[in-house]
Amino acid sequence: MRSRHAAFPLFAVLSWGVMFPVLASALTRVDALNLTTARYLFATTVLLALLLAREGWAALRTEGRGAEVLLLGVLGFAGFNVLTNLALGHAAPQQIALFVATTPLVTQLVRWARDGVRPRPALLGLSLVALVGVGLVITRGRLDGLGQFGVGGLLMAGAVLGWAVYTHGASRFTAWSPLRYTTTTALYGTLAMLATSAVVDLAGLQHLPAAADLGAVAPQLAYAVLVAAVLAVLAWNTGVRRLGPADAALFMNLVPVTTFVVQTLRGYRPGAVELAGAALTIAALVAANLTTRTRKPIPTPTRHPAPTPTRHPAPTRHPAAVTDYPAVVDPVALTTR
Structure with a gap:
């Protein structure tokens, strides 16, 4: 069952x-x-249509938690995605993806700070091992390269923190479906991005894209919207609901490895150290999931004490009786034999 949830x-x-x-x-x-x-x-439009079709307009109510939904939407969608895209302008995709591997550690720290739940030693240790493996993948064994990310690294640190808070926030909306949580937070995050983009465009700090520009990146947008935004975020919030934020966050270690594989397919040739790092990351992830499996205890049959037979008063002897009445048989006692 847990393996099915991990999908x-x-x-x-x-x-x-x-x-x-x-x-x-x-x-x-x-x-x-x-x-x-x-x-x-585009993604929020698709999510909104799905939510209204499945749960109706009532699902858009925040039930007095509008400020929390707004904050989570801004951090999880506007914060993470805007900062990530800005970081991609300062560093290579595989370098930026390395920071995503810190999500398990940051999520556990956020959970510790907000709920007082200390990270489990096994999760913490194996997350660090996986992070070392990712470091080997990206830096090819030269760990001094981690200090060369500059602005891109700072932007990604903020992006990861925002996503960790968003991931933890999903566990605080257990009464909402994953579709409802995803859609409402995406709606608020998108409204924040629209307002920010309008201000930045009017200030001349960036240029409103022309139709030709959007047409040129239509394939990338299609993937980013339908797969990476709609399906992936729904799957992620479902996984958080079923596995918990700490366990689900462990899978983020595979993000940079996947990026590394894509870059390899595009012509990049990995070395032995990088392959070893990828193997170490996957092994740590598998071990972490095995050690965090919760075994359901085998139910012990409850032993009920045998009922005490009801004592009936002895039959009254009448002087004229020739023989005594027969002994009274207790039906409760019979059923316990």
Whole structure:
């Protein structure tokens, strides 16, 4: 059963791993903020149609939690995606994807800070091992290369923190379906991106994309909207609901490995150290999921004490009786034999 649940975050992280090279190619024609806004404008439209068809207009009610939904939408959609696209303008996709592997660690720290739940030693240790493996993949064994990300690294640190808070937030909306949580937070995040894009465009800090520019990146947008935004985020929130935020976040270690594989298919040739790092990452992820499996205890049959037979008063002896009445038989006692 747990393996079936793991398919949801696995699909999400594989989709996101492919997304980094796809978005990097689209950024040559459209600015980062406008690209993110266009992407989620389309994605939120699809999500909204699905939610209304399945749950109706009542599902859009925030039930007095509008401020929390707004904050999570801004952090999870506007924050993570805008900062990621900006970071892609300063570093290679495989380098940016490396920071996504820190999500398990950051999610556990967020959970510790907000709920007081200390990270489990096994999860924490194996997350660090997986992160080391990812570091080997990206840097080819030269760990000094981690300090060369500059602005891109700072932007991705903020993006990962925003996504960790968003991931943890899903566990606080257990009464909502994953579709409802995804759609409402995406709606608020998209509105924030629209407002920000309008201000930035009017200020001349970026240029509103022309129809020809959007047409040129239509294939990238189609993937980023339908697969990486709609299907992947729905799968991710479903996985968080079924596995918990800490366990689901472990799958984020596969994002940079997936990006690395995509870059390899595009002509990049990995070395032995990189292949070893990829194997270490996958092994740590599998071990983490095995150690966090919760075994259901075998139910012990409840032993009920045998009922105490009801004592009936002895039959009254009448002086004229020739013989005594027969002994009274207790039916409760018979059923316990």
